[in-house]
Amino acid sequence: MSLTVERLSGIERTRFFIDGKWVQPRGGVLREQTEAATGDVIGVAALGSESDIDAAVRAARRAFDDGPWGRSSAGDRAGALRRFADALEARAGDTSTLVTRENGMPIQFSQQVNGGLPAVMMRIYADVIEGVTLESAQASMVGSTIVRREPLGVVAAIVPWNFPQALAAFKIAPALAAGNTVVLKPSPETSLDAYVFAEAALEAGIPDGIINVVVGDRDAGAALVAHPLVDKIAFTGSTAAGRQIGAEAGRLIRPVTLELGGKSPGIFLEDGDLGTLLEGLDGASFLNNSQTCTTQSRLLVARSRYDEVLDALADYAKTHFTIGDPLDPSVTLGPMASAAQLERVLGYIEGAKNSRARLIAGGGRPHGLQKGYFVEPTVFADVDNNDRLAREEVFGPVIAVMPFDDEDEAVRVANDTDYGLAAVVWSVDEERALRLARRIRSGTVGLNYYLLDIGAPYGGYKQSGLGRELGGPIGLDGYLQYKSIYASAAQLEN
Structure with missing residues (x-):
């Protein structure tokens, strides 16, 4: 203008x-x-x-x-x-x-x-x-x-x-x-x-x-x-x-x-430590209000741990964050960058609500924060890997969760994407996690955390x-x- x-x-x-x-x-x-x-x-x-x-x-x-x-x-x-x-x-x-x-x-x-x-x-x-x-x-x-x-x-x-x-x-x-x-x-x-x-x-x-x-x-x-x-x-x-x-x-x-861009997967194996996952989500999935190209926005969970992880994720999304003025040092989740980005993220959320996916946390704007460009941390369960929410980069605090039955399926679904920027493998057995990391077609992979290393090549x-x-x-x-x-x-x- x-x-x-x-x-x-x-x-x-x-x-x-x-x-x-x-x-x-x-x-x-x-x-x-x-x-x-x-x-x-x-x-x-x-x-x-x-x-x-x-x-x-x-x-x-x-x-x-x-x-x-x-x-x-x-x-x-x-x-x-x-x-x-x-x-x-x-x-x-x-x-x-x-x-x-x-x-x-x-x-x-x-x-x-x-x-x-x-x-x-x-x-x-x-x-x-x-x-x-x-x-x-x-x-x-x-x-x-x-x-x-x-x-x-x-x-x-x-x-x-x-x-x-x-x-x-x-x-x-x-x-x-x-x-x-x-x-x-x-x-x-x-x-x-x-x-x-x-x-x-x-x-x-x-x-x-x-x-x-x-x-x-x-x-x-x-x-x-x-x-x-x-x-x-x-x-x-x-x-x-x-x-x-x-x-x-x-x-x-x-x-x-x-x-x-990216549509980065996380693979939570049946031996994954739930506490480690929750501690690592700030860096892996919600860094910079999830306006990060490496965001772990698809979380693949071993079926034997699926319900347990869903319950923990829902509670995490509802209680973990302090949402508000990003200039306040106590705030851990700020707004989207612009009105256009807010509408983009809300559009993906509304689309997922109309799919077979199940909303278990969030899904709109936070109560009491109508000014600015805020979105609740949002988690959808039972997302199909062919759904739009699983295929496209949202660039906001929205996680799609889906179950898998074995390692081969987890790797196949993780690699079934147009992208390959980042991934995370969650397992107490780091050698096992490393074997999976070598099979994932991604430029960077974290084992039980994700943090960019500026001393290593990135792409x-x-x-x-x-x-x-x-x-x-x-x-x-x-x-x-x-x-x-x-x-x-x-x-x-x-």
Whole structure:
């Protein structure tokens, strides 16, 4: 919608960060940002047009082609990343609070992933780039070959609203460490917080054009993906959007990393410990109000334990959570990020109510919380794996539970999905759980808990994505390309 800034109060992000400067938008569209817990407007942000995206990409291109960043030493880039980390860390408190207001993430968790994790990522990749060998010589049939790893060029980093700071850092840190330049396109749903990266970059002395930030909608994203001067696309978001981006990247013969959706299974074996399951649900199924792509939203339970587990899950959903203002440290479940996301989640719940599934907890909006975008933690039993609730990503606090008779059936149902991002196996016999984990077609699997390890590669099978992020040097590889220089044998002596 088109708005005038004068009629709005609160935070104003009406300029973009391009080529080291704050610039006026070339388009004229502004967007109101609401607070997830209240629905009230807390700010306004400009949305970038195709010409704004073009200006940002061209600035990044000039900085890469003509600037010193890509040709600087690993040590120089590491030093800049550490200064960048310090500047981000100094803003961590305000950043985490702002993201919580935008998307409803409970504040204590936001302090970790939006406040703290971006600085951690910058320091990790500062260490990584100092520790890797980017050029080496090896003998060839007639002389020697110098094998180099060089930056790709301009990286388009497109990030969603659920973990806006962390997911941006997952891309910015390795991209800059490798010597690339970046155009960051944040989601409109969290339109206010992304400019923290720009402010920190200025304070850290990151050269002009190395980081550019333009908030935009799908049209802006499409313009960025298709821009002829972009060399690499790094995207986190829905599978539907990822499919379109992947198709365009294929047409352009352009490297792409896609971290997409999930419909993650949990397998609770007959020897599973119920207390362990309940302790682990916060991280496995309800992290960030279940607005997490790894959410364990299908729970497969051994038939001999089925009724017991259902009773425990129903009680857990009804009594475990403190629902309310996510800025309150005592709150453990906040709202959905937007009115649109609230309607999406409620739509899935209503659809499941009209299926053969049995509602055993939740199923609507919490009593007394009519303002904001709140949903009760909801559990459906007897869900068929062909039901919509079992096939599609809800992105809200809704769990589908179904029984199984043996391990083979559990693995078959777990793998009977278009996705493959995460899974959890619950068993007191970890060797047995490990055997099952090896059979599950998923990029990550937890044994009796689920917690992302930023030191290990992260990504999905099937329609959950392409490529891997994190994992130190593994995450760096996606932002480098190889070059072989055929040289004389004398190079081996140097």
